[in-house]
Amino acid sequence: MSEALFFSITIFVLATFIGVEVISKVPPLLHTPLMSGSNAISGITLVGSLIAAGEGHGGLSVVLGMIAVIFATINVVGGFLVTDRMLKMFKKDSSKKP
Amino acid sequence: MNPLSAFAYLLSSVLFILGLKMLSSARTARKGNGFAALGMLIAIVVTLTDQKIIDFSYILAGLIVGTAIGLVLAIKVQMTAMPQMVGVLNGFGGGASALVAFAEYLRLSGDVSLTVWKGGEVGLDVLITIVLSILIGTVTIVGSMIAAAKLHGVMRSAPILYPMQKQSNAALLAVILGLGVFFVLDPSLWYVLLIIVLLAAVLGVTSVIPIGGADMPVVISLMNSYSGLAGATTGFILSNDVLIISGTLVGTSGIILTNIMCKAMNRSIWNVLFAGVGVEYDPSVQATEQRTVVNYTPEDAAYMLGNAQSVIIVPGYGLAVAQAQHVLQELAQLLTQKGAMVRYAIHPVAGRMPGHMNVLLAEANVPYDLLLEMDQINDDFQNTDVALVIGANDVVNPAARYKKDSPLYGMPILNADQARTVMVLKRSLNPGFAGEDNELFYDKKTMMVFGDAKATLTKLVQLVKQ
Numbered sequence: 204m205s206e207a208l209f210f211s212i213t214i215f216v217l218a219t220f221i222g223v224e225v226i227s228k229v230p231p232l233l234h235t236p237l238m239s240g241s242n243a244i245s246g247i248t249l250v251g252s253l254i255a256a257g258e259g260h261g262g263l264s265v266v267l268g269m270i271a272v273i274f275a276t277i278n279v280v281g282g283f284l285v286t287d288r289m290l291k292m293f294k295k296d297s298s299k300k301p
Numbered sequence: 302m303n304p305l306s307a308f309a310y311l312l313s314s315v316l317f318i319l320g321l322k323m324l325s326s327a328r329t330a331r332k333g334n335g336f337a338a339l340g341m342l343i344a345i346v347v348t349l350t351d352q353k354i355i356d357f358s359y360i361l362a363g364l365i366v367g368t369a370i371g372l373v374l375a376i377k378v379q380m381t382a383m384p385q386m387v388g389v390l391n392g393f394g395g396g397a398s399a400l401v402a403f404a405e406y407l408r409l410s411g412d413v414s415l416t417v418w419k420g421g422e423v424g425l426d427v428l429i430t431i432v433l434s435i436l437i438g439t440v441t442i443v444g445s446m447i448a449a450a451k452l453h454g455v456m457r458s459a460p461i462l463y464p465m466q467k468q469s470n471a472a473l474l475a476v477i478l479g480l481g482v483f484f485v486l487d488p489s490l491w492y493v494l495l496i497i498v499l500l501a502a503v504l505g506v507t508s509v510i511p512i513g514g515a516d517m518p519v520v521i522s523l524m525n526s527y528s529g530l531a532g533a534t535t536g537f538i539l540s541n542d543v544l545i546i547s548g549t550l551v552g553t554s555g556i557i558l559t560n561i562m563c564k565a566m567n568r569s570i571w572n573v574l575f576a577g578v579g580v581e582y583d584p585s586v587q588a589t590e591q592r593t594v595v596n597y598t599p600e601d602a603a604y605m606l607g608n609a610q611s612v613i614i615v616p617g618y619g620l621a622v623a624q625a626q627h628v629l630q631e632l633a634q635l636l637t638q639k640g641a642m643v644r645y646a647i648h649p650v651a652g653r654m655p656g657h658m659n660v661l662l663a664e665a666n667v668p669y670d671l672l673l674e675m676d677q678i679n680d681d682f683q684n685t686d687v688a689l690v691i692g693a694n695d696v697v698n699p700a701a702r703y704k705k706d707s708p709l710y711g712m713p714i715l716n717a718d719q720a721r722t723v724m725v726l727k728r729s730l731n732p733g734f735a736g737e738d739n740e741l742f743y744d745k746k747t748m749m750v751f752g753d754a755k756a757t758l759t760k761l762v763q764l765v766k767q
Contacts, residue, residue, distance in 0.1 A: 207540050208426045215533060218546045221318060222553030228325040231649055231674050234558060234656025235383060237324050238525055240334050242390050244317050245525075245551040247341065248398045248532040250348045251539050255404035256363055257354030264407035269359040271400035276367025277374065278394040283338040284375035285386060289660050290331040296668035 236289045243282025249275035306351040309343055310543040316340030317547050321554075327669050344543055380664045381621050384654040388449035388521050391528040395441025398531035399498070402434035405538050406494060427538055428488055432481040434534040435494065436501050441527040443505025448520045451509075452653065458514025466511055473504050512573065518654045519562045519573045526555025558655045565649035567701070567712030594730065597748040599757055602724055603764035605748065606632075609686035611642045613678065615717050616662065618652055619692020619728065623754035626665035629691065632762050633667070639765075641686075644671050646678045646715050648696040679716050688720035690741075692754050694732065698739045707737050723747040726757050 229237045252275045256268030317340045323333025354360070378386045409423050450456040477500050484493040512520055529551025536544025563570050606612065614633065620626060633643045645667065651658035659672050682688060690697055697717040701709040717723055718741050725742060727749065732738050742749055750757055 205424060205426065208424070208537070211537050211540060211542075211545055214542055214545050215537075215549055218549035219553055222550040223557065225318060225321045225325075225550070226554045226557050228322070230325065230327075231561075231647070231656055232327060232659045232669060232672060233324055233330055234561075235387075235652075235654055235660045236330060236334070236656070237321075237554065238522070238558065238655065239383070239387050239390070240324065240337060241321065241551045241554045242387055242394065242525055242528065244320075244337055244341070244547045245391075245394045245529045245532045246397070247313075247317075247344060247544055247547040248394060248401060248535050249341075250344055250541065250544060251401040251405075251535050252363070252397055253345070253348045253360055254354065254539070255401050255408070256359045257349075257356050258408065262407075264404045265356070265359055267400045267404040267407070269363045271397040271404065272360060272363025273367040273370070274393040274397035274400065276364055277371040278390050278397065279341055280368050280371030281374045281386075282371075282390050283334060283341070284372065285378060285383075285390075286334045287331065288375065289380070289383075289663070290327075290334055292660070292663040292666075293327045293330070293669045294663070294666070295327075296670050 233290075233293075236286050239282055239289070240286040243279055243286060246275050246278035246282060249279055303351060306347045309347040310541075313340040313344040313347075314543050314546045316343070317550060321550060380660055381653075382453065383657060383660060384517065384521050385449040385452045387654065388445045388452065388524065391521070391524045392442040392445030392449070394528040395438045395445065395524070395531045397438075398528070398535045399435045399438025399442065401535050402431045402438065402538055403494070403498075406431050406488075406491075410488070410491065423488060425485060428485045429481075430534050430537040432484060432494075432497065434531055434538060435497060436477060436481070437527055437534060438531040439498055439501035440505040440508070441524055441531055443502045444509045444520070445524045445528075447506055447509040448512075448517055448524065451514055452517050452521075458517070460513040461510040466507075470504065470507055473500060473507065477501060477504065508574070516566075516568075516573050518650065518652075518657075519559055519566070519568075519570070521654055522555055522559040522562055523570075523574075524555070526552050526559060529553075529555055561649060562655055565713060567709060594742050594749045595747075597750050599750060599752075599760040599764060602748060602750050602757075603761050605722060605724065606636060606641075606687060606689070606761065607639065607765050609636070609641050609722075611685045612636055612644075612687045612689055613682060613685050613717075613720065614643065614645045615688060615690045615693050615697060615715055616645060616647070616651060616658055617691065617693025617696065618658070619694075620754055621652070621658075621661045621692075623692065625691070625755035625758050626661055626667075628755055628758040628762060630662070630665045630667050632758055632765065633671075635762060635765050644673055644678065644681075646675065646682075646688075646717075647672050648675055648693070648715055649713075651693065651696065675713060675715060682716040682719040685720045687722045687724055688717040690717055690723065690725045690727075691758075692726070692728075694727075694739055695737065697741055698737060699741055700737055700739070704737075709737050717741065718744065721746065724750065726750050726752070726754050728753065 252271035320333040320337030323329040451458045533548030700707045701712040701714045
């Protein structure tokens with residue numbers, strides 16, 4: 204096993220623990236924004252898409268890269284915006300005293 | 302990668318984690334989403350400036366087209382259509398991961414015409430993750446689109462079943478994995494990779510069509526997890542930490558939500574994925590049962606509500622279908638002004654995806670501190686004058702507590718039946734998704750008010766005002 208792979212696996216395992224810790228604290232009230240918001244974060248694959256589309260090797264690889272950029276950008280832009288739209292609507296009862 | 306961009310990627314990861322952490326409270330959630338978006342922006346800018354990018358034309362075109370489509374989707378979508386929206390977005394994320402994996406394979410092969418393998422020694426780990434990323438990504442995009450089509454009513458939501466379904470899906474997966482091994486042993490066989498794409502697409506279809514519309518929330522959550530995993534595997538291919546971290550975060554998030562939904566629906570994940578249950582109820586069977594319910598008028602209901610000191614509203618998806626959330630909130634405010642304590646009890650599966658009902662009610666200006674989870678409010682029903690059940694059914698069916706042969710048995714329910722009076726606004730006596738008759742409707746203290754939820758609530762508002 205290469206050193207790089209072992210390092211990647213280490214990060215993967217540690218991130219799983221962080222994920223469980225952080226996500227289990229999100230209340231059911233916000234589960235829909237959690238899904239759309241985390242979904243937008245998974246659009247991070249855009250980083251890989253950008254590299255694939257811009258490497259200048261020409262041919263199929265670049266075309267696939269460009270389609271990947273389109274897909275991932277829809278994911279990122281749509282995801283963050285729609286999450287913001289939802290979260291904007293959540294308001295506390297103003298008639299109650301604090 | 303130079304140290305500065307490595308640091309910037311780390312900053313992105315921190316912002317993602319922080320953003321998700323801030324989702325733990327409605328007060329900080331919006332800012333948290335902004336933090337995550339900022340993290341994404343940093344990652345994009347760093348990638349564009351640091352990596353060996355020499356041609357920006359395709360990138361720019363892709364970014365413009367993607368942003369335009371994303372903008373339109375995010376602005377236009379109705380809150381009721383949120384499950385489809387998340388499904389579609391999941392699909393695009395998964396698809397992008399698969400495409401990147403394929404493009405990386407082409408780069409490694411060193412020859413875009415694909416006829417000769419000019420790539421040198423490529424690590425086994427890279428080849429394995431390429432296959433996995435393509436497999437997961439393709440299943441995610443195709444499966445998500447099918448799920449979205451079912452939710453949107455473009456496709457029939459009833460389960461599509463055929464003999465040997467489980468076995469054929471398992472066989473298909475085995476064939477794909479077998480081909481994967483074949484490819485890893487000889488990576489010059491590019492067409493094997495193409496066959497894997499095709500078969501993965503077929504698997505995406507055949508694994509989602511047997512699942513009924515009522516179970517779609519679970520599928521959407523699961524696809525959410527897959528899209529994260531696809532991103533993480535792509536991170537393995539590119540040895541990119543920020544991809545691995547964020548992909549893994551989303552992967553765990555999806556799994557946790559899938560688990561929560563399954564528990565609330567009283568089903569195991571295997572049961573949801575392979576059993577093909579949901580909306581299979583036959584109306585003729587139910588019609589034979591001769592039990593009578595007491596039918597009340599809106600006038601009776603308004604009198605009852607007008608005198609209540611405490612009211613708990615139990616909303617179901619039927620409320621959103623009737624577009625009655627706004628009128629309901631008007632009624633709730635009226636009752637509050639009259640001195641009653643009005644709260645909402647939200648069952649985890651109310652709506653079409655995790656947390657969906659909260660969003661629908663927030664849109665109708667219901668303050669979020671009045672939206673209570675099952676565990677928070679279940680003990681309060683016994684001290685409550687009226688439990689107002691609107692467009693909900695299975696989640697208040699007492700059969701879940703004791704009727705061992707019922708599909709609902711063991712499912713956690715809201716204790717609406719413990720309130721002094723139960724008021725049910727419903728279109729008809731049809732059973733819920735589980736097909737189980739609800740005895741709560743026949744209880745002596747239950748007032749059934751039949752009709753369209755919106756029309757009935759509008760009437761109630763007028764009557765209570767008088």
